[in-house]
Amino acid sequence: MACVALLAGAIPLCAAAPQKPALSKSSAPADLRAAIRRTLGEDGWVQMQDFTEADPGFDPEFGVSVALHGTTAMVGAQQAKIGDNSGQGAVYVFEKSDGVWTRTQKLVSDDGQANDLFGDAIAFSGDTALIGAYGATINDNFAQGAVYVFTFAEGTWTQTQKIFLDDGQSNDNFGYSIGLSGTTAIIGADGAKVGTNEFQGAAFVYDGSSGSWTRTQKLTAGDGWIGDIFGYSVALDGDRAMIGAYGNNGYQGAVYVFGGSDGAWTQTQKLLAGDGSPNTYFGYATALSGSTLLVGAWGGNPGGNDMQGSVYVFTGSDGTWTQTQQLTASDGLPHDKFGHSVALQGTTALIGADGWSNSSAQGAVYAFDGSSGAFVETQRFVASDGAPSFQFGLPVTLDGDTALVGSWLWRSPEGTVPGKAYFFQYHGTPLPTYTVGGSVSGLAGSGLVLRQNGGDDLPIAADGDFTFATPVYDGSHYAVSIAAQPRDPAQTCSVANGNGTLAGANVANVVVTCVDSVIDYIFADGFESGGSATLAQTTDTAPVAQNSIACSHDSGGTTAENQYWRRYYFSEHGVTTMASVTSVDVAVEQTIGAPNMTVTLYTIPHSVTVDTIDLGQLTQIGQAVVASPADALLATVNVPVTGTVTDPVDSDLVVEVSTDDGTEDGTTFYIGSTTSAQTHPSFISSASCNIPYPTTTANVGYPDMHIIQAVNITD
Structure with a gap:
């Protein structure tokens, strides 16, 4: 169905699967890398816009997953409260027009329940999006998990199918990871019990060529064992799939290579880090593009730095994958968690290090260029409003010259933890920002609170001018509303000129008028x-x-x-x-x-x-x-x-x-x-x-x- 009048502004989405990004290690001399970073302000990745959860009142973990393709993006908020259901989860769609990203739709499952965690994983291709809800209870099986299919038509994304395992069990975590390529999907269930092995993990192949998604195969590791957590990450490109099992062999971790032929998938190789050791979590994040694979190992200890992290580059040739490089951050420190997320497209790699900044967990993303045949670090970028514990860089995704980075523990000035997502553009020119404000008159009572764009609350104590603290990007819509009416005495305030689009200047003509007589004429006859x-x-x-x-x-x-x-x-x-x-x-x-x-x-x-x-x-x-x-x-x-x-x-x-x-x-x-x-x-x-x-x-x-x-x- 299409939302004609109601959702006339709700533009369709196409989200790219959040594939728990992959990394690479620079081989450039340290002094060259330092020189490159000194030019960041003039070249490289530039922050363009940022968004936070627009529905206040809870901590939804907005930005816990991100997906991006062309002019469409999706951001997951797995802890979003829907109705009375805490942790049901939601996914927000954004569309880019005339250089400006705008939120256009909020996706929720039609049968969602508390703690489903809908939105933890997102994958989209064309007019199909798959959204994971690994916490969903199915047939009384807690956290068996489910995946919801959304289809784009006539300007709107609409749920068309719910996928779950008929033979599933509690704690399967089906839907924790999703790989999507054309009409083939591979869905990870990293908690699945295989035989008698608890949490060995599995992945399931689905075919959508008929218009409805049908399970065709169950994949498991040839040497799987208890606690491998196989299926925690999935990278899929055509007839090749890389499935991470970061718990393998004492959390040293492994990645299993599968090839698809005539509708059947077969394990062809098991990849390990060349210098692997316990508790390095190799396979926690994977990214695949053509013949290049990035594998994150955020628990690695390069140079003896505990949990500094590293990323391994593998190259495929004649059906065999070989490690060709190990990437680390040029300024890496203990607990940076470099490689916690990875993204790869062609010869460009982005690697998240959400623990960056001397264990403060402010977070950063490192850019690498592989056009010379070896990946070289070119930039480290951070959020413009980054602060300790925000964990910027988990997750990250990439499409062309645009990157989308989550900061799921971003904290608002009011002390809530809604989370945030940031759009970056390569060689971009930052959009100017402007403030929104106006004047209040007739206020006699206390308690008036104004709200901008569903958030950014501003308490007003007296008549006079006001300006919201959070600026708005040029070309973006703004909406000022009353979040709370005055009390003591009770008044009714209304907003005029409260909606519009920023057009190259600050807005100062919002008019808030308060009156003593309540407009509502309830019980007017005594x-x-x-x-x-x-x-x-x-x-x-x-x-x-x-x-x-x-x-x-x-x-x-x-x-x-x-x-x-x-x-x-x-x-x-x-x-x-x-x-x-x-x-x-x-x-x-x-x-x-x-x-x-x-x-x-x-x-x-x-x-x-x-x-x-x-x-x-x-x-x-x-x-x-x-x-x-x-x-x-x-x-x-x-x-x-x-x-x-x-x-x-x-x-x-x-x-x-x-x-x-x-x-x-x-x-x-x-x-x-x-x-x-x-x-x-x-x-x-x-x-x-x-x-x-x-x-x-x-x-x-x-x-x-x-x-x-x-x-x-x-x-």
Whole structure:
């Protein structure tokens, strides 16, 4: 399905498989390498943009996996909380246009559960992406693991298949690593039990040539043993596969070479480091390009430096792979973990050393050039905002003149640990950055917090000018919203000029206006003293044309299933007695046909974070199904639906307006909305457009879509 109006801005992705990068060792003299590094500011890899998790409130490990191809990138956040599921995980898609990377879509699994760790591994090719969730519980088997297939069509990535082992067991970790080449995929299960050998590990071959992915073979090491962790890394290029087993032989590690012929894969060689020793973790990271293979061994001790790390270069000729070089960092120190990640394309190698900087774990990436026949170190680069423990460089991926580097333990100024990902370009010119700010007027209460682009919260204490601390790249979108309304006394603040695109200058015209009288006219008739009242979150109840969005099947108009939500807060108005809903007035922007409309009433604990809707915390108290007005335009329909909120002190009211999938009868439904101010955000969800949980309309790119509902209540 395609998101027509709703996800009109959601551009498709093609992510490159995060292949736990590979490295090489420089043979250039130390003084030459030092001279090269002194010119870094004028040549080499330049940081262009960086992104962090845009959904605040938890530590999602954004940047734990990265994938890149052409103008599309994917970043995994395996600990992302989805709904009430901690650690379910998510993958974010980015698209490059006119030199600027922009987030376009958030991918989640349709049946995700807590601790699935969806997004730990990503591989994509063409219009197919495979995303690992090695923590997934399958048939009560904890951490058996699964891989989700997403297909790109009509501008959107949509889940089309879930792959798991019919004969899987707990702790298989299926999906921990993924290799993808054309219609062949090799999926690692590094915890798999083989025979009686616990954690020997295995890898599984899948064929997708029929349009559906089918398992064709199980690969294991010819001399596999307990704790080898075979399948921890996978590098696949055509009919050659390299599978790492870093636990082999006392964690000395090994890489197994497999060749594919006539649909069957056979082990042809076992690779070891020429100077291998225990606890060097050879095979932890692998990268394959043509006849060159890089193998990371981040536990290696070159020169006696514990865990400085090294990377081994292997060259393939006549079916045999031979070690030709060992790469180390020219300035390597103990605990740098050089080789923890590796990336390789042609004669360019990038090697992550996430422990770099005198054991501080700030992290760095080393660039090597192999065009002369031997890899030579040319640069060491770091994040512009790097700091101890951020672990920049784990992971790293490469495509052409663009690199994408994760820093999954990046810490925000507020002290949260959302993680970050950085785009670098070879010989790039950094994009200029500009600030976003404006002015606040009418503020009398404390507690106002402004938010930029879903993060970067800014507390405001008094009227006057403000500027967000985090600059925004030129050409990028910015969105300013209210993260928290003032208290003591309670006020309602609204934002004007809060959305736009940076165009070569600072933004200083965002206007925040605060008023003492709450815009919401809930209980305007004196509910506490008896009678009836109307609960609404917009003063304007007349729908605006061409202002609403819906997950849609096609540009012709039929809409998918959609849910529209609002949450109403009795506590903001001092209401303490039982409240009964008698009906809900729903605004309609447009219908084609007369699709059914379901209005459902819920209570939600007041303790649930303000301006969020947690599906796991909802209790249904009423529901009604009616036909929407046929072929309507800018109309309102009264839906008789009843439900009672018995404890308005500890409970809030949630109203859901949902519509069915219009495929069968070709119907369309767009809910009514206004651009006038609202007291609390509007929410939308639609599984068909990969928005399985209520998300604010601002966070899907439509901040001015304020859904119109009026809830009629009596005591």
